[in-house]
Amino acid sequence: MTDATDAVGDAVRNALRQEPLDPDMFDPVCPSSAMPFRVGDKWTGMIVRCLEGGPRRFTELRAPLRAVTPKVLSETLRAMERDGLLTRRPYDENPPRVEYALTPLGRSLIPLLDAARAWSETHLPHLLAARRNHRRDAP
Amino acid sequence: MTDATDAVGDAVRNALRQEPLDPDMFDPVCPSSAMPFRVGDKWTGMIVRCLEGGPRRFTELRAPLRAVTPKVLSETLRAMERDGLLTRRPYDENPPRVEYALTPLGRSLIPLLDAARAWSETHLPHLLAARRNHRRDAP
DNA sequence: GGGCCCGGTTACTTCAACGGTATCGGCGCT
DNA sequence: AGCGCCGATACCGTTGAAGTAACCGGGCCC
16 A cells, blocks of 8 residues: 555656656667667767656666666766766765756757668668678678 | 868769869868767768769779778778668779769768758757866866 | 889778776665 | 665776778889
């Protein structure tokens, strides 16, 4: 039996903050290996996608970015903060809580990511087919 | 990424066999250091721009891409050929002549490059300013 | 026969990104 | 007392892209 304050807290949380990120939101096969473009560092584009729906904390980001180690995630977040793509906001609580949120500048990358994804949906199969044929033609 | 596209462009170029590429068509300061995205390898985007107006030969490409060494240019071109982004066409002449031309797949990247350039024109100054401020705030 | 030109190739080195493992500090819980 | 949570940081190793320097083959011209 949950008590009323907890229910309110959950409601607020769900209003301000979304459902957990899908751990499978990124296809482990596709990313940097095949797509002929990249936004920022290896993880930048995926982080923007994760923050698209609202702020997230460090460990929330680790779920969908399963392969990323805390070191690399921390480095990438810092670089993005330095470039004004996101803000880092620590809360004085315990256990510690830090929230990362996109700035308008960070959000401005979203159309670019959309364009890249659209390109991939249309053309990436051609690219991969060309790659396969080439291997067959000139080994 | 600055370039030397002029609206007069394609018709004239295709009819007359184009003018030499402008050796200064790429800003040596801007490219990989600042822009938060890349198309393919370091040089791929610039090569697409160079071939946008029609086929070019190896040494023609070396003029605008001043920093590129023959090794890297050769590697990049072969990777792009493998991926179906361009075709390589050697002529049986002498001195040897080889022409590289974009395929439709390669051309399909142009809108993406345009979007990236548009982003840069609008937002890159903000990013650079944020980077400067950050250095000032937390040294 | 000794240059030159074009379109490369080969061998070696450098450098930054990325990754792995281990550890920390502060607090609360049992 | 000891453990675990969260958000990191330190140290070190690997990898792969990129750069440097030198050379090559084959015609052509002097």
